[in-house]
Amino acid sequence: MTVRLKPDLNTKFHIDFSWWEKQNRDIRIYLRESLCPDCKAAYAATPDDREVDWVDPETAEVTRVDSLWQRLRACCSLKPGYITENTPVIESIFLTFLANGNKPLSVVELHKRIDKQPPEVLLRMLTRGQVYLGIRPV
Amino acid sequence: MIGQRGLRTQRAEYWQEFAVHDEDLVHLYEWLTSDGQPHTLDELALQVVEQRCRDEEESLAKEVERGRIYQPESEYQVGETLVFTALDYAVGEVIAVRPGDNPAYGDFSVIAVRMKPHGEVREFAANFKPPHALNRAAERQAAGSREVSPSQLYQMYGEVVRGHLVKALRADPEFVHWDHMWFLRSAMPEVTIGHLNIAEAMIDMAGKPLPPQEILAELDFPAGTKPAAQLFALNYALSRDERFTDIGTSDKPLWFLTRMIPQAVLLKPQRLVPVQRAMGGELINRELLEFAAELQDEADELLTLTADMPPVDSYTFPLSYPDRREGTITLTAAAMSLFPTGRNSRLMISFLDVRGKTPIRGWVVPDERYAWGLGEWYESNGLPAGATIQLTRTGDPFTIAVSYEPRSRRGEWVYFAAMSNGNLTFSIQKRAYTCRYDRYLLMEVQDEAMLDAYATQLREKSLSEIVLTLFPELAKLSGQGLVHAKTLYAAVNLVRRCGAIPIFAELTRQACFDPVGGGNWVYDESLKGVLYTSAAEMSERPRSRRQDLIRDQVYPYGMTIVQEAQK
Numbered sequence: 041m042t043v044r045l046k047p048d049l050n051t052k053f054h055i056d057f058s059w060w061e062k063q064n065r066d067i068r069i070y071l072r073e074s075l076c077p078d079c080k081a082a083y084a085a086t087p088d089d090r091e092v093d094w095v096d097p098e099t100a101e102v103t104r105v106d107s108l109w110q111r112l113r114a115c116c117s118l119k120p121g122y123i124t125e126n127t128p129v130i131e132s133i134f135l136t137f138l139a140n141g142n143k144p145l146s147v148v149e150l151h152k153r154i155d156k157q158p159p160e161v162l163l164r165m166l167t168r169g170q171v172y173l174g175i176r177p178v
Numbered sequence: 179m180i181g182q183r184g185l186r187t188q189r190a191e192y193w194q195e196f197a198v199h200d201e202d203l204v205h206l207y208e209w210l211t212s213d214g215q216p217h218t219l220d221e222l223a224l225q226v227v228e229q230r231c232r233d234e235e236e237s238l239a240k241e242v243e244r245g246r247i248y249q250p251e252s253e254y255q256v257g258e259t260l261v262f263t264a265l266d267y268a269v270g271e272v273i274a275v276r277p278g279d280n281p282a283y284g285d286f287s288v289i290a291v292r293m294k295p296h297g298e299v300r301e302f303a304a305n306f307k308p309p310h311a312l313n314r315a316a317e318r319q320a321a322g323s324r325e326v327s328p329s330q331l332y333q334m335y336g337e338v339v340r341g342h343l344v345k346a347l348r349a350d351p352e353f354v355h356w357d358h359m360w361f362l363r364s365a366m367p368e369v370t371i372g373h374l375n376i377a378e379a380m381i382d383m384a385g386k387p388l389p390p391q392e393i394l395a396e397l398d399f400p401a402g403t404k405p406a407a408q409l410f411a412l413n414y415a416l417s418r419d420e421r422f423t424d425i426g427t428s429d430k431p432l433w434f435l436t437r438m439i440p441q442a443v444l445l446k447p448q449r450l451v452p453v454q455r456a457m458g459g460e461l462i463n464r465e466l467l468e469f470a471a472e473l474q475d476e477a478d479e480l481l482t483l484t485a486d487m488p489p490v491d492s493y494t495f496p497l498s499y500p501d502r503r504e505g506t507i508t509l510t511a512a513a514m515s516l517f518p519t520g521r522n523s524r525l526m527i528s529f530l531d532v533r534g535k536t537p538i539r540g541w542v543v544p545d546e547r548y549a550w551g552l553g554e555w556y557e558s559n560g561l562p563a564g565a566t567i568q569l570t571r572t573g574d575p576f577t578i579a580v581s582y583e584p585r586s587r588r589g590e591w592v593y594f595a596a597m598s599n600g601n602l603t604f605s606i607q608k609r610a611y612t613c614r615y616d617r618y619l620l621m622e623v624q625d626e627a628m629l630d631a632y633a634t635q636l637r638e639k640s641l642s643e644i645v646l647t648l649f650p651e652l653a654k655l656s657g658q659g660l661v662h663a664k665t666l667y668a669a670v671n672l673v674r675r676c677g678a679i680p681i682f683a684e685l686t687r688q689a690c691f692d693p694v695g696g697g698n699w700v701y702d703e704s705l706k707g708v709l710y711t712s713a714a715e716m717s718e719r720p721r722s723r724r725q726d727l728i729r730d731q732v733y734p735y736g737m738t739i740v741q742e743a744q745k
Contacts, residue, residue, distance in 0.1 A: 092280040093288055095303045099264040100250040100312050102278070102288050102301040114282050 047167050049159050052144035052178045055137045059174035070173070071108045074135060076116040083111065094141070105141070113139055129156050129165060134173040144178045185238070185263075187231045188326055193335035198226075198346035205229045207352065207362065215406040216361035222347070223339045228328040241267040250306035251313045254289050262302075264312060269294045275304070283308055356414040357428055357521060367403040369415035377412075378421055378435060387425055387434035387526060390416070425541075427520040434526070442504060442550050443524055443541040449500045449675060450508055450548055452477035454641055456679035458736035461713050465697060465730055466682040469663055472496075472616075476508040476547055477677030480736050489515035492570040496616045497556070499563040499671050503626070505553020507569070509542075518575045519544045530572060531555060532581035540578075552580065562592075562611060563668065564619030583614035590617060593652070593665065595672055596624035602632055602648070602673065606655050618664035618697070621672060633673040644670060645684045646706065649691070653701050660698040679735050686710075686732060689721040693728045700724065 047053075060067045068089075075083060094105040094113070105113075116122055117139035123132045132154045136145070145153070147162040157165070166175055186192045206222055245259035254260065254272050262268045270291035278286035287304040303310075332339070347353040347360060354363050377393045390412050399408050416422040416433050423439060426432030436444070456478040462470070470478055474495045493513045501507055509517065518525055523545050529538040529552060540551025561567070561582060570579040587610045594607040609622060623629050636644060648669045653659040663685060667678045685691045689708035691699050702723060710716045716732040
């Protein structure tokens, strides 16, 4: 029998894409909405739905990613307005995972990156029952 | 962020998670053996940091021999073996090359690499022209340069390394330390019992403490050992022999014979140990708080309030009976600031008699907060308990000027304590003194031995009982039954070492005592045992029958009047 431990401050979270499929929701709609104005305009002119090579900035390891997501990581997520003070907490977490290639992070690590709410509060928000935007423990 | 990608010793987390390994201790052992002299903990810790960096460089060099260092900007062929510095020097073989697919990067290649030892295939960029951290790191590696040097790393993380290292060194019997220096047991020149006997004789004959260099000059140490090693060995051996005590400072150790240290310095005289200390929050009326400030009793000091007190250049205080008997000065925080402090629990000092210009050998015991050595000076100058003494800083931190203000001989009626039928009684007698004094604190004792025996009898009595015993005895000597609060404090300290605050708290809370002005209090036996419980009651004293009662605001001790007013 698999025993699932209760998530704590060190439990890693990520975006679970299977949740999006089960919900019949298209994550690419969210990706498009998160683009900066320049990329939004460029994407509207030449929509590109294929996968491309993504080069990790630290290891240079190559992974295949959605081109829309790659555009968001390479350009939009590096701009100042990507996450603002007014961005809701859950959305800030979602955008953080999009920007880092969905590498798992604990609430402590998320708190350091988004600087919103203490880790304990983030943990409660992510584990109080309803799954938001597919963000789940790994 | 510091760090050259791939070099672990360049990363903050490497040092934040630092732990001492056996290899570190082996390296220090070899280094100290070859160097042949002791070193400080700082020097040892820096050695460890440097060695860790060297080890990693050597390890890197070996890894590089296993294959070509991977850089995204380079071109690779199938069959080449690569070393991935960013993946902890993992090694893999190129098994395929394909064109890269991302318009954002321009033209580039993707190599498929079979990683060792498990054989998983991962893809990496090649011919990659956009800027990448691994290209910059490889340039630095090729140039043999580090972004942060070992000494800079030590500045940044030395505290962590020192903390772990000192624990490991203490746990290893091969490493020995004296003061802040560390050395190897096996590398120390042997100090024989004969050497120690000579050292004892030298100090005995000199009649004063000697620096280790002076002792060393007379000892026949084996040739070939470095002077620093000899000095360390001697200091270490002397520190392990109970005959010797270091009474110097960290910079200048001084060895003395334990048997030549006065008993009152080796062990704090019981008469100086307060049975009652101020705890803070005691309810005391305003006038009594002012008296407590004048008395400057060390037992009334709340350490939380004196921790950051600035040092003073001179300090004036009334001599207490316990200090007069022991030839000591109990040291408040202000008085302590005049005296040297150091690594050792006892320091030899000189009191410079300002009038006679003669030095008096003395001692200070910083941890116990007292200085010793003025007994003869008190006696020869006829200074009574209650005399005003002044200490002044000199140019030498180990010399403290001591003086009193001379006055023409003048008669004074003083309290004279004597034993009568097993009880302590007081009389008023005329005495003449040639110094400035606080007349309320003047106390003379007829027979000190009998007083000591009586004090022993009172050991089980509470402070409240002692106050209730002594106050009426003192009151009998005044036509109006008046006892000054400071006199009560002085009288209690004849039989029990106690701060002024606990005594004044008794006066304030007991309804049988009433203030009648000028610091004087009176006693009403009919109210004995009745206690006021609130500050308001203690101020108003509603049970008092005195027409001349003075109502005085009551405050909790340790809280300033301003703070209380703001509450």
